[in-house]
Amino acid sequence: MRKxxxxxxxxxVAAGIAAAAAPAWAHAVIVSAxxxxxxxxxxxxxxxxxxxxxxxxxxxxxxxxxxxxxxxTDVPIDQAGDPNVVAGTTGALTPGAYVxxxxxxxxxxxxxxxxxxxxxxx
Ligand SMILES: [Cu+2]
Numbered sequence: 001m002r003k004x005x006x007x008x009x010x011x012x013v014a015a016g017i018a019a020a021a022a023p024a025w026a027h028a029v030i031v032s033a034x035x036x037x038x039x040x041x042x043x044x045x046x047x048x049x050x051x052x053x054x055x056x057x058x059x060x061x062x063x064x065x066x067x068x069x070x071x072x073t074d075v076p077i078d079q080a081g082d083p084n085v086v087a088g089t090t091g092a093l094t095p096g097a098y099v100x101x102x103x104x105x106x107x108x109x110x111x112x113x114x115x116x117x118x119x120x121x122x
Contacts, residue, residue, distance in 0.1 A: 027054070027106045027108055027110035027111075027112050028052040028053065028054050028056060028104050028106035028110070028112050029052060029053045029054075029112070030050055030051070030052060030053075030114070031051045031052060031053050031084075032050075032051045033049070033050045033051070033116055034047070034048065034049045034050075035048065035100065035116060035118040036116070036118075037116050037117060037118070038117055038118065038119065039118050039119070040118070040119045040120075040121070040122060041093075041118060041119070041120055042120070042121075043092075043093060043094055043095055043120050043121055044092055044093065045089050045090055045091065045092055045093070046089065046090045046093055046120075047087070047088075047089050047090075048063060048075060048087060048088055048089070048090060048100055049085060049086075049087040050063075050085065050086050050087070050102055050104075050116075051082070051084055051085045052084050052085070052086070052104065052106070053084070054084065054106045054107060054108070055083040055084055055106070055107045056083065056084060056085075056086055056104045056105065056106060056107075057104075057105040057106070057107065058077050058078075058079050058086060059079070060105040061077060061086055061102075061103060061104040061105055062074070062077075062101075062102070062103045062104075063075035063076075063077055063086060063088050063100065063101070063102055064100075064101045064102075065090050065093070065098055065099070065100055065101070066098060066099040066100075066101060066115075067093075067096070067098060068096030068097055068098065069096075072101065073090070073091060075088040075089070075090050075100075076088050076089075086102065086104055093120045094120065094121075095120050095121030095122075096119070096120055096121070097117065097118075097119055098117070098118055098119070098120060099115050099116065099117045099118075100115070100116040100117075100118060101113070101114075101115050101116075102114055102115075102116070
């Protein structure tokens with residue numbers, strides 16, 4: 001009986017680890033981004049590029065820029081190129097504090113999203 005309980009506990013622990021670990025590697029996580037958080041960039045059109053750890057469904061993903069005056073504008077996503085990369089070019093940006101908002105659909109069907117604040121000018 002003691003042996004049986006011991007085995008049951010071991011199986012439960014292993015299952016718990018698997019359940020906890022799955023979300024961490026299953027959906028899209030940023031590998032690198034440009035701009036980086038709180039980066040200062042020059043005024044004008046800004047190429048943005050976010051690389052993830054998995055393939056992205058670019059048609060069902062979204063890039064937006066939250067502008068200093070309030071509101072947001074869409075950044076069209078380049079459909080060509082590296083399947084792990086979501087990239088596009090903003091409209092002309094004047095000096096101020098901005099936020100790049102991203103939402104991506106990974107091939108595993110999970111959506112992840114986040115914000116990257118950056119500054120245009122000094
Ligand atoms: Cu996932």
